[in-house]
Amino acid sequence: xxxxxxxxxxxxxxxxxxxxxxxxxxxxxxxxxxxxxxxxxxxxxxxxxxxxxxxxxxxxxxxxxxxxxxxxxxxxxxxxxxxxxxxxxxxxxxxxxxxxxxxxxxxxxxxxxxxxxxxxxxxxxxxxxxxxxxxxxxxxxxxxxxxxxxxxxxxxxxxxxxxxxxxxxxxxxxxxxxxxxxxx
Amino acid sequence: xxxxxxxxxxxxxxxxxxxxxxxxxxxxxxxxxxxxxxxxxxxxxxxxxxxxxxxxxxxxxxxxxxxxxxxxxxxxxxxxxxxxxxxxxxxxxxxxxxxxxxxxxxxxxxxxxxxxxxxxxxxxxxxxxxxxxxxxxxxxxxxxxxxxxxxxxxxxxxxxxxxxxxxxxxxxxxxxxxxxxxxx
DNA sequence: CTGGGCATGTAACTCGTTACATGATTAG
DNA sequence: CTAATCATGTAACGAGTTACATGCCCAG
Numbered sequence: 336x337x338x339x340x341x342x343x344x345x346x347x348x349x350x351x352x353x354x355x356x357x358x359x360x361x362x363x364x365x366x367x368x369x370x371x372x373x374x375x376x377x378x379x380x381x382x383x384x385x386x387x388x389x390x391x392x393x394x395x396x397x398x399x400x401x402x403x404x405x406x407x408x409x410x411x412x413x414x415x416x417x418x419x420x421x422x423x424x425x426x427x428x429x430x431x432x433x434x435x436x437x438x439x440x441x442x443x444x445x446x447x448x449x450x451x452x453x454x455x456x457x458x459x460x461x462x463x464x465x466x467x468x469x470x471x472x473x474x475x476x477x478x479x480x481x482x483x484x485x486x487x488x489x490x491x492x493x494x495x496x497x498x499x500x501x502x503x504x505x506x507x508x509x510x511x512x513x514x515x516x517x518x519x
Numbered sequence: 520x521x522x523x524x525x526x527x528x529x530x531x532x533x534x535x536x537x538x539x540x541x542x543x544x545x546x547x548x549x550x551x552x553x554x555x556x557x558x559x560x561x562x563x564x565x566x567x568x569x570x571x572x573x574x575x576x577x578x579x580x581x582x583x584x585x586x587x588x589x590x591x592x593x594x595x596x597x598x599x600x601x602x603x604x605x606x607x608x609x610x611x612x613x614x615x616x617x618x619x620x621x622x623x624x625x626x627x628x629x630x631x632x633x634x635x636x637x638x639x640x641x642x643x644x645x646x647x648x649x650x651x652x653x654x655x656x657x658x659x660x661x662x663x664x665x666x667x668x669x670x671x672x673x674x675x676x677x678x679x680x681x682x683x684x685x686x687x688x689x690x691x692x693x694x695x696x697x698x699x700x701x702x703x
Numbered sequence: 704c705t706g707g708g709c710a711t712g713t714a715a716c717t718c719g720t721t722a723c724a725t726g727a728t729t730a731g
Numbered sequence: 732c733t734a735a736t737c738a739t740g741t742a743a744c745g746a747g748t749t750a751c752a753t754g755c756c757c758a759g
Contacts, residue, residue, distance in 0.1 A: 352745085352746075353627060353630060354746080354747090356630075357630065357634075360633075360634045360637065363637070368710090368711075368712095369711070369712070370710060370711055370712085379633060380629075380630065380633060382624060383624050383625070383626045383629040383630070384625055384626065384629065384630050384633075385623060385625065385747085386747095387747065387748065387749090388711090388712085389712090389713080389714090389747080389748075389749085390746075390747065390748090392711085392712060392713075393713095393746090413711060413712060413753095413754085414710080414711065414712095415711090415712095427637065428637065431631065431634055431637055431638050432638070432642055434646055434649060435627035435628045435630070435631045435646060435650065436627045437627075437653075438624065438625065438626040438627070438628065439569060439623075439624070439625040439626075440566060440567050440622065440623070440624050440625075441567070441568055441569065441622065441623040441624075441625075442567045442568065442622040442623075443537060443619035443620045443621075443622070444619045444622065445564075445567040445568065445678050445681060446537060446540075446541065446564065446567070446568050446619070447615065447619045448674060448677050448678055448681075449544075449563060449564060449568075449674050449675065449677075449678050450541075450544045450615055450674070451674045451677070452674055453544065453547070453611070453612070453615055454615050454616070458616060462618055462619060465618060466619065469621075489636075490632060490633050490634070490635045490636055491633065493632050493633075493635070493696065493699070494629050494632055494633050496692065496695060497629060497632075497689075497692045500688040500689075500691050500692045500695075501685070501688050501689075503688065504684040504685050504687060504688035505681075505684075505685075507684050508680065508681045508684045511680060511684075512677065515677070536717085536718075538718080538719090552738085552739075552740095553739070553740070554737095554738055554739055554740085569719085570719090571719065571720065571721090572739090572740085573719080573720070573721085573740090573741080573742090574718075574719065574720090576739090576740060576741075577718090577719095577741095597725095597726085597739060597740060598727095598738080598739065598740095599739090599740090
């Protein structure tokens with residue numbers, strides 16, 4: 336009864352959360368310090384799976400405790416390079432076979448629109464204009480990066496292509512909104 | 520030094536988080552129990568600003584402590600209707616004037632695609648097919664609801680229209696992906 | 704050799720999720 | 732009357748965010 340997972344036997348069913356799994360995934364590229372993992376996560380997953388530095392460090396500590404990564408000898412400062420272990424690779428392989436869950440979107444902008452009647456039109460339109468501009472820039476940015484990586488990193492390119500379609504949809508919506516507000 | 524916010528003077532700059540603000544926003548429609556707020560949040564904000572029951576209850580407690588809502592007399596069971604106060608209205612009005620921040624998207628699907636090379640093609644395609652189907656259904660659903668509310672609830676309709684554009688973009692991406700995988 | 708920014712990591716806090724408890728209401 | 736489901740709420744946990752500490756490196 337007590338000690339149902341007391342330490343003996345390989346933990347068959349350890350459940351990795353998605354953030355931990357991402358860290359493991361990135362470590363497939365070779366040993367890295369927490370800082371580097373965080374940076375890679377930011378550029379690669381960027382806007383579709385946000386991971387902060389602190390999370391990375393926490394997960395690395397957890398993963399080490401589980402034996403899924405090992406820390407190499409600390410270099411300058413505390414700089415510890417972590418490397419994925421074989422169990423780590425196994426755990427990741429198991430994780431990535433689960434069917435992916437539903438997307439989570441959290442949009443302050445849509446929240447604002449939903450409560451739009453509580454906001455005077457001037458404010459509303461100003462906010463919309465700002466956001467629209469921002470999304471236009473974001474779209475350009477995605478297109479630029481996509482061009483750069485399209486040949487070398489096909490998986491990243493797929494993600495970026497999603498980003499492009501998504502941003503286009505957002506802009507389409509802005510256009511539609513303006514058309515709506517017009518007639519009066 | 521001690522007690523920088525010790526209790527005297529109106530808390531000019533109390534910072535409402537977005538979830539608390541949503542609760543206040545919904546309470547503009549009239550007094551409601553936590554359950555009702557949660558239900559409204561789910562149908563209205565639904566997929567673009569997720570709010571769970573527990574959060575609602577917690578925020579209601581906080582808001583009451585701050586004097587932004589008041590609880591009426593408990594009815595059957597613990598059923599407590601909460602009503603927004605004048606300070607509540609003020610706080611909400613202040614909140615909704617802040618410029619909305621960036622969207623947060625957290626997509627297990629894109630995570631999977633990003634790590635796609637670690638997954639065998641069979642799995643990958645199966646997952647994509649499942650998700651695609653799901654998004655097709657979701658789009659239909661949004662269109663249906665949009666039709667229902669388009670006349671009575673313009674703000675909700677705007678949100679739903681966004682949902683439709685978004686889902687269309689997702690489907691566009693799926694189509695593009697298949698086209699990509701094809702040639703070999 | 705010093706001051707500012709970058710690299711590296713930890714700690715504390717807030718928020719979101721999951722699990723649970725229990726009274727009402729309805730179907731059979 | 733009893734079982735199932737719905738309504739209502741609390742508690743505990745896990746994940747995400749913000750704030751901080753401190754060593755390294757380079758420009759002046």
